[in-house]
Amino acid sequence: xxxxxxxxxxxxxxxxxxxxxxxxxxxxxxxxxxxxxxxxxxxxxxxxxxxxxxxxxxxxxxxxxxxxxxxxxxxxxxxxxxxxxxxxxxxxxxxxxxxxxxxxxxxxxxxxxxxxxxxxxxxxxxxxxxxxxxxxxxxxxxxxxxxxxxxxxxxxxxxxxxx
Amino acid sequence: xxxxxxxxxxxxxxxxxxxxxxxxxxxxxxxxxxxxxxxxxxxxxxxxxxxxxxxxxxxxxxxxxxxxxxxxxxxxxxxxxxxxxxxxxxxxxxxxxxxxxxxxxxxxxxxxxxxxxxxxxxxxxxxxxxxxxxxxxxxxxxxxxxxxxxxxxxxxxxxxxxxxxxxxxxxxxxxxxxx
Numbered sequence: 520x521x522x523x524x525x526x527x528x529x530x531x532x533x534x535x536x537x538x539x540x541x542x543x544x545x546x547x548x549x550x551x552x553x554x555x556x557x558x559x560x561x562x563x564x565x566x567x568x569x570x571x572x573x574x575x576x577x578x579x580x581x582x583x584x585x586x587x588x589x590x591x592x593x594x595x596x597x598x599x600x601x602x603x604x605x606x607x608x609x610x611x612x613x614x615x616x617x618x619x620x621x622x623x624x625x626x627x628x629x630x631x632x633x634x635x636x637x638x639x640x641x642x643x644x645x646x647x648x649x650x651x652x653x654x655x656x657x658x659x660x661x662x663x664x665x666x667x668x669x670x671x672x673x674x675x676x677x678x679x680x681x682x
Numbered sequence: 683x684x685x686x687x688x689x690x691x692x693x694x695x696x697x698x699x700x701x702x703x704x705x706x707x708x709x710x711x712x713x714x715x716x717x718x719x720x721x722x723x724x725x726x727x728x729x730x731x732x733x734x735x736x737x738x739x740x741x742x743x744x745x746x747x748x749x750x751x752x753x754x755x756x757x758x759x760x761x762x763x764x765x766x767x768x769x770x771x772x773x774x775x776x777x778x779x780x781x782x783x784x785x786x787x788x789x790x791x792x793x794x795x796x797x798x799x800x801x802x803x804x805x806x807x808x809x810x811x812x813x814x815x816x817x818x819x820x821x822x823x824x825x826x827x828x829x830x831x832x833x834x835x836x837x838x839x840x841x842x843x844x845x846x847x848x849x850x851x852x853x854x855x856x857x858x859x860x861x
Contacts, residue, residue, distance in 0.1 A: 536760075541750035545736045547719055561718060568716045576759045578849060579713030580720075582739070582748040589747055594796065594808075608846040622844040623767060627803070630767070630840075631847070657803055663795040665778075666785035670750060671812065673760055 526574050531559055531567050533675050536576075540670025543580065586661075591641040592634040593660040596627040597652060604629060607652050616644045627657055698738055702728050706738055713754075757812055758845060764813040768823060769805035771798075771836040777807055783831055784809050789822045805838065816841060 534557055544552045551561040571577035586592035599607045611620055611631055620631040635641040649655050705728040714720040722732040742748045772780045785793045792810040813819035827833055
């Protein structure tokens, strides 16, 4: 398990993170709008975003698409011998359609999400992953979404190592 | 409905050409540039006006194609290193009811129904819990299962022990690569 939280976040960063995982302003000077709200300056807010990106806390600033409306998507899993998992994960990562890829504690131990422009392209990609890795994916498309959190509240405490 | 169909539906009202809409889609899925006028920067890139870019993104939000628009955070970097997928084997007749209970819990960030793949995979309901450590997540799950309707359900907890890749879906790149 990796936790590289050996950096310090200032108050502005914490406020920005918890306030703008959704509803980032759509206007000509969005960072100025944040600056006004948090009693800061546009320059300072922009630096804050750049720092968060540099620290790799910020993956990106932008949209999270509804997979079903933006294209085809599925969760899939492979059951891979433990000693081969890094190597197989690397093969899976090479596919641009794969956007999440995690090792998990189960006989199905490599879990990834693949997205494509349509269902045919998605199935082709999964077949390609099967051929490339030699392992048959367990294909688990979403049938019904009951709850999707729109960015959750981060509790900044000393125990996180992020102060 | 595919992205292209959605885009094609709205050509007239948005006054961006289908090509420009795809370019805009591709540009924002990479993330906004961190400059004072990010929408203007994108507009210049795709030969549109700032207003067109903003109104198109607003429109995609209203349509639900964009679920949220803002900071996408790497939770592990903020100490949320325990990421558990909990899978439940729920009687088909009860799945909506069980999901409704889970969806109300504060610690659950996602809850989905997915198909069983028998005999290997009997689980049809999935939820995610993000926590700062394993013990916290297990305790949250145990507390939740005090609820009488959850207590007897066969379930498994799959912690992640390595993140090989974590980023947003790249619909436009995926289409360009043709894989």
